[in-house]
Amino acid sequence: MRERIEQEKVVLMGKAKPKICEICGAEIRGQGHTVKIEGAELLVCSNCYRKYGRKKPGTFSIMPTGREPRRTYKPKPRPQKRPYRERPLYTEDIVEDYAERVYQAIQRSKMSYEELSHKVGLSVNVLRRIAHGEYMPTIEEAKKLERYFKIKLIERVEEVHEEKISIPKDYEPTLGDIARIKIKKKKKK
Numbered sequence: 001m002r003e004r005i006e007q008e009k010v011v012l013m014g015k016a017k018p019k020i021c022e023i024c025g026a027e028i029r030g031q032g033h034t035v036k037i038e039g040a041e042l043l044v045c046s047n048c049y050r051k052y053g054r055k056k057p058g059t060f061s062i063m064p065t066g067r068e069p070r071r072t073y074k075p076k077p078r079p080q081k082r083p084y085r086e087r088p089l090y091t092e093d094i095v096e097d098y099a100e101r102v103y104q105a106i107q108r109s110k111m112s113y114e115e116l117s118h119k120v121g122l123s124v125n126v127l128r129r130i131a132h133g134e135y136m137p138t139i140e141e142a143k144k145l146e147r148y149f150k151i152k153l154i155e156r157v158e159e160v161h162e163e164k165i166s167i168p169k170d171y172e173p174t175l176g177d178i179a180r181i182k183i184k185k186k187k188k189k
Contacts, residue, residue, distance in 0.1 A: 021045040023052070090156045092139055098153050099133030105149035106131055120148045 019028040022042040033049035035042050044052065095101070106116060106127075117124040121144050129135035130145070137145065142153040 019043065021048055023048045090158045092154050093157050094136055094142055095153055095155055099131060101151050101153060102145060103131040105151050120144055
């Protein structure tokens with residue numbers, strides 16, 4: 001019946017008005033398809049007919065009928081904090097006479113800088129500059145030199161860490177404490 005009304009409108013107007021899908025709004029090529037959704041008959045394109053046309057009439061709804069069940073979130077249990085163990089802190093530092101040690105090791109090996117650079121894994125230029133004291137090697141470079149020449153270039157320096165002074169909760173600062181704090185802040189800058 002609807003198609004008959006549309007055909008009469010086309011004849012009256014003289015121009016063929018393009019059919020538009022009532023779901024997606026795309027232009028319908030050809031005759032189109034009729035689909036029953038929620039009790040209403042709709043003229044739809046081929047794509048929408050593939051999606052919605054094969055469902056049982058009256059049972060399909062585009063709108064969601066209800067919420068999907070919520071996923072319950074269970075937080076992972078936090079690992080228990082380990083008790084703080086005091087261990088000596090240290091840093092690695094290059095020895096002061098690294099250039100002499102590397103130079104002597106190169107002289108003992110009786111090999112050229114080019115041959116050593118391939119075996120040690122450093123460039124010729126870096127190796128030469130380290131041996132002449134023009135360049136201080138990084139820790140990684142020093143470890144390579146230590147492994148190959150079997151010399152000691154890295155030393156551990158223990159850091160002295162100061163304990164934080166804990167202030168009692170019921171302590172109220174005096175005017176002198178505040179004045180000292182401000183003086184310290186000015187000196188730091």
